[in-house]
Amino acid sequence: MAYKKHVLICGGTGCLSSKSAQIAENINALLKEKGMEEEVQVVLTGCFGFCEKGPIVKIVPSNTFYVEVKPEDAARIVEEDLIKGEKIESLLYKDPSTKEKISDSDKMGFYDKQQRIALRNCGLINPENIKEYLGNRGYQALGKCLTEMTPEDVINEVKLSKIRGRGGGGFPTGLKWQFAANNHADQKYVVCNADEGDPGAFMDRSILEGDPHSVIEAMAICGYATGANKGLVYIRAEYPLAIKRLRKAMADAREYGLLGENILGTDFSFDIEIKYGAGAFVCGEETALIHSMEGERGEPTSKPPFPAESGYFGRPTNVNNVETFANIPEIILNGGEWYTTIGTEKSSGTKVFALAGKINNVGLVEVPMGTTLREVIFEIGGGIKDGKKFKAVQTGGPSGGCLTEKDLDTPIDFDTLTSKGSMMGSGGMIVMDEDDCMVAVSKFYLEFTVEESCGKCTPCRVGNKRLLEILDKITKGNGTMEDLELLRELSETIKDTSLCGLGQTAPNPVLSTLNNFWDEYVAHVKDKKCPAGSCQDLLQYTINDKCIGCTACARVCPVNCITGKVKEKHVIDQEKCIKCGACYSTCKFKAIDRL
Structure with a gap:
């Protein structure tokens, strides 16, 4: 059916909690009442990214972008916009600096510097309708692989793209696939890590909610390239909407012959099942994740052997996270060389960030690698809330470090962030202002990592506990200068001796704040004062x-x-x-x- 207009309504978790589904129901009821149901289609999509201004309603083809819409606004949208063609001024986005009302999302600062590859279909299609995914070049990459490319060709194309894992490690994806392909066995596995344990991170959840077929297609491509016929999605059980849409997408893919036996009439067979996690942060580490899927305690093991050699039940296993997989179909269709034209020489492509904290435009953003922190925070993010002064930004979640004003022109890529004492991580980015105490921030992240440690190795189990005790002592006004030196020494020891990435990176918030906010620590110890006025005991x-x-x-x-x-x-x-x-x-x- 050829519709004259489409009403796209955000159906991500955040907007659904603000009654976006009710908005869709109200608009549909009014359209039916007026006999317009065959002229206008209402589509509940995935996340638009601009979470600060949800629920969002977008009218196509006029590209009119309405923000903070309520169910009772449905009548005005139908009467004034869909029937009369008039824009509803009160629902348009208001630029905080110019005070100008903007109706076209392409002209908003939030979207201006974004380039959506992993998020390309989120906010555009109905994630529960496979036909809409097919209409946006869906499964063409899989078809190309199965009919025009050998497994080696596929791996070479991924290697040519220079894409690195988006889950935090940043290991070259093509090389990882090559290792899995080189290890021969009667059974191999492809695992999608959808655990996403960073506080405040929701990149992978949004992709699975808004575009689950892109991940299914990519996993099948990976299976073809590495010689695996079984896929597993490890997802935390508290993502009910993502699980529901993923299950629906898998069922539809099987019905269309895109999963299961003899895909697209070829001799390649591949299917996927879902494994649930209980929300353990350490299970983001691939060996801990695999043990959890096997029904064992989620603890990491020393490598080698790597999962590509001995993974799920001792079989060769390739593990990538959701965002990494979401990029693969576009790389296959456009070519690996195309992907390297985006980003930097050593960090190609784009990266999705969950931008949160003391920022005007909280949301999900996807920018080319090499974009600076200043551009993300002050142009896309719209600057600091309430006109407060920027103080720091934490990248990489609990495992990352706090960067300051002097770092704002730092290009965002794997190696540069690491050299600054932080990391890319899975994509958390939390902005802090003048009211945040950096000692308390370090304590907050240590509380999280101590709680989430699996306890297997002594440096992480005991060392981080001691770090937390020292930080607690300082925030209560009982710290000494010797404690500050012990903080640094113990942090370095934990980094050097812990078993897995959780322990090795847990001291990053402590070390980065010691380096960048030494005077703040000294004020807590010598003056017994918290300069930010945040530590209650002081x-x-x-x-x-x-x-x-x-x-x-x-x-x-x-x-x-x-x-x-x-x-x-x-x-x-x-x-x-x-x-x-x-x-x-x-x-x-x-x-x-x-x-």
């Missing part, structure tokens, strides 16, 4: 001469530590004060100082 609230005795502070104090008569200056009993900040937040006269 705060002190006092009442100054601006107090008019309104009693508002006394009324909200949970421990009754504020005394004073009406219309007279009040006093805080420092012995009783629990430093909750309720008085500071309540006072309208700036009569309470936070020291």
